[in-house]
Amino acid sequence: MKRTNTFAVRPLSEDGEQLLGDLLDASAALWNEVNYQRLMQYNDEDGFEGDVWEADTGSLEGRYKGVLGASTAQQVIRKNSEAWRAFFENKNAYHDESNTSVTEHPEPPGFRGNEDEGRQRKGVIRKDAYTVEWGERSRLEILVGSELKDRYDHTGRLRLEIAGDPNWPEYEKQGRLDLWYDETDCTFRASQPVTVSDDARDTPLADEKAALDIGANNLVACTTTTGEQYLYEGRELFQRFRETTREIARLQSTLPEGRYSSERIRRLYHKRTRRWDHAQEALCRDLLDRLYAEGVDTVYIGWLTDVLETHWSVETNAKTHNFWSFKKFTERLVCTAEEYGISVEVRSEAWTSQECPQCGSTERTTRHQDTLTCRCGFGGHTDLTASETFLKRHTEQVVRPMARPVRFEWDDHDWSELPRSHRPREQRTDPSTVHRDRNVASGESV
Numbered sequence: 323m324k325r326t327n328t329f330a331v332r333p334l335s336e337d338g339e340q341l342l343g344d345l346l347d348a349s350a351a352l353w354n355e356v357n358y359q360r361l362m363q364y365n366d367e368d369g370f371e372g373d374v375w376e377a378d379t380g381s382l383e384g385r386y387k388g389v390l391g392a393s394t395a396q397q398v399i400r401k402n403s404e405a406w407r408a409f410f411e412n413k414n415a416y417h418d419e420s421n422t423s424v425t426e427h428p429e430p431p432g433f434r435g436n437e438d439e440g441r442q443r444k445g446v447i448r449k450d451a452y453t454v455e456w457g458e459r460s461r462l463e464i465l466v467g468s469e470l471k472d473r474y475d476h477t478g479r480l481r482l483e484i485a486g487d488p489n490w491p492e493y494e495k496q497g498r499l500d501l502w503y504d505e506t507d508c509t510f511r512a513s514q515p516v517t518v519s520d521d522a523r524d525t526p527l528a529d530e531k532a533a534l535d536i537g538a539n540n541l542v543a544c545t546t547t548t549g550e551q552y553l554y555e556g557r558e559l560f561q562r563f564r565e566t567t568r569e570i571a572r573l574q575s576t577l578p579e580g581r582y583s584s585e586r587i588r589r590l591y592h593k594r595t596r597r598w599d600h601a602q603e604a605l606c607r608d609l610l611d612r613l614y615a616e617g618v619d620t621v622y623i624g625w626l627t628d629v630l631e632t633h634w635s636v637e638t639n640a641k642t643h644n645f646w647s648f649k650k651f652t653e654r655l656v657c658t659a660e661e662y663g664i665s666v667e668v669r670s671e672a673w674t675s676q677e678c679p680q681c682g683s684t685e686r687t688t689r690h691q692d693t694l695t696c697r698c699g700f701g702g703h704t705d706l707t708a709s710e711t712f713l714k715r716h717t718e719q720v721v722r723p724m725a726r727p728v729r730f731e732w733d734d735h736d737w738s739e740l741p742r743s744h745r746p747r748e749q750r751t752d753p754s755t756v757h758r759d760r761n762v763a764s765g766e767s768v
Contacts, residue, residue, distance in 0.1 A: 323523060323660050324497075325490045327454075327514040331462055331482040331501075341474045342482070342510060345466055346503060348389040349445030350434040352398045355382050357431055360406060364430060374406055388469040393448040397498055401446050405431035423649065435583070442588070443503035452499050454514065456491040460484035462512060464499070482510070493518045505585065506592050525663045528617025533713035535671065535705045536624060536648060540692070543705035544609060545713045548616045549722035551706050553729045554605055554737060559598070566594045601732050602651055606658040608730070608737045614662045621664060622716050623652060624671025669716050674708040703727070 333339040359377035366373070379399050387395040412428035415421045435441040452464040462482045471478045497515030504511050535543040541556035570590050577584060613621065656666045676684045678696035686697040694704040706727055714721055730737040 323518060323520060325493075325516055325518050325657075325661075327488040327490055327516060329488060329512055329514075330485040331510045331512050332485060333480075333482055333510070337474050337476075338480060338482070341466065341470055341476060341480055342501075343443060343503070344470060344473075345390065345394075345480075346443035346445045346501060347441055348386055349394070349398050350441040350443060352382060352386045352390065352395060353402055353444075354433045354436070354441070356399055356402045357433055360402070361430055375403075387467060389467045390445075391451065391465050391467040393451045393465070394445065394467070397446045397448045402431065435588075445501045447499040447501060449496050449498045454484070454496070456484075456488055460488075462499075464501075484512075490516050490518050490522075504592070506589055506596065523661055523663050524614065526614065526617060526619035528619065530616055530618045531620050531622065531713060531717045531719055532613050532616075532618045533622040533709050533716065534624070535674065535709040535712060536651070537705055540705045541605065542609065543703075543709040544613075545706065545709040545721070545724070546613065546616055546618055547713065547717060547719045547721050548618075549725050550612075550616060551709070551724055551727035552609065552612065553703070553706060553727050554609070555729060555731050555740075559601055559732050563594060563598065566590055570594075597734075601737075602654055603658075604732075604737055606651075606655050610655075610658055610662050610664065613664065619664055621655070621659060621666045622669050622712060623655065623666055624669060624674070624712055667716075669712075671708070671712045674711040674715070675704055677708075677711050679707055679711050679714075 333342050356377065356379055359379070359382075360374045363373045363377050383392070383395045383399060386398075390398070409428055409430050412424050415424040416427055434444055447464050452462060455461050460483075462484055463479045464482070466476065466478060466480050468478075470476065493516035495517050497517075500513040502511055503509075530547045532544055532546040537543070537556075538560060539555070539557050540553055541559075542552070542554040544550075544552040570587055573584065573587050573590070574582070652666070652668070659666050673684050675689065675694070676687050678684070678687050678694075678698060678700050679702075680700040681696060681698040683696060683698070687700075688695050689704055692704050693701065694707050695701045710721065710724065729740040731740050732738075
């Protein structure tokens with residue numbers, strides 16, 4: 323199975339730091355020149371895919387291979403080609419009415435800054451042009467071009483110290499290495515894709531099932547056949563996302579005419595992305611740790627189509643498209659679940675948020691904020707009820723009586739259980755008929 327080692331690296335000298343900076347700066351410049359040629363071909367020929375590949379990338383490779391080395395120059399061009407292919411795939415999916423996976427018009431690959439405003443220092447190294455040694459003093463060595471070798475009187479192999487321990491020190495083969503300069507932390511970082519043995523994955527302890535209801539205010543509501551329920555709340559996380567987005571918009575409005583970004587704006591974009599990626603990764607890990615301990619071997623996750631079609635407000639659009647990034651979360655969940663031997667299956671969750679689990683009606687129910695009520699007397703938490711209905715719809719196993727849900731809130735480091743997780747709800751729709759003594763939180767729901 324494929325995994326990734328991500329780590330910080332430190333040059334061993336000032337010359338080494340300057341050399342690495344020049345290498346990444348040249349990589350960004352090559353990317354920009356290749357991307358510019360392809361963008362001009364794309365715009366001049368009414369956006370036909372075939373014309374993009376007519377750009378003269380061979381001459382650009384020749385100009386940059388003295389600095390980057392031939393293998394690295396080739397990898398930069400190849401990665402740009404992959405970005406363009408992904409763009410055309412998304413564009414075709416967007417125009418395919420039967421395909422709902424792409425809901426916003428895709429844009430061609432972007433540029434990595436410019437020389438005046440500062441390039442985003444980012445490069446890629448072919449898998450056979452670098453070596454990694456893990457141990458007490460872990461290190462990374464990469465090949466550099468002859469021009470950099472002569473300029474810095476260097477051996478041609480740049481040695482970098484690795485900070486921290488890898489997630490996957492033992493692997494069968496490595497992929498190409500991504501290198502970049504993190505402006506937020508003023509640190510060089512690397513990402514190493516690896517293929518590890520299938521023996522590294524765990525085996526589920528039983529054959530229980532779980533279902534997830536995905537939202538934006540409540541990021542994940544989970545129900546298992548063992549009767550456990552988990553709710554990961556996201557309102558505060560989204561509020562921070564929105565505040566950062568507003569600050570980015572404010573800074574963009576102050577830029578001189580003709581400028582579209584600045585170092586401060588790039589830092590905020592990066593901070594916003596890293597904050598959400600960290601929370602998302604931690605959520606997947608925390609949830610799957612719990613599901614593995616319960617013996618869950620299959621997780622059902624609903625497609626977000628119903629949410630995108632039903633909710634159209636500007637705020638909800640920002641949550642579902644920009645903040646939540648459902649596809650990215652699903653990919654991360656699948657990747658992490660693989661380590662535990664847990665399979666993830668995407669199934670239809672149509673009407674689960676409107677269906678009464680007590681009488682089965684979707685017409686007599688009412689959603690208000692986080693509460694779902696029905697004229698039959700049912701009252702419960704919308705997302706938790708949806709995940710339970712979703713689970714019952716797709717499993718033949720008996721779903722055991724529900725325990726009171728455990729609620730989690732992000733504290734910038736971990737998902738912490740809220741003190742009110744096990745409190746009974748203070749008010750109920752009808753004390754004699756309410757469904758399984760559920761908690762109900764206040765606030766809007768998506």
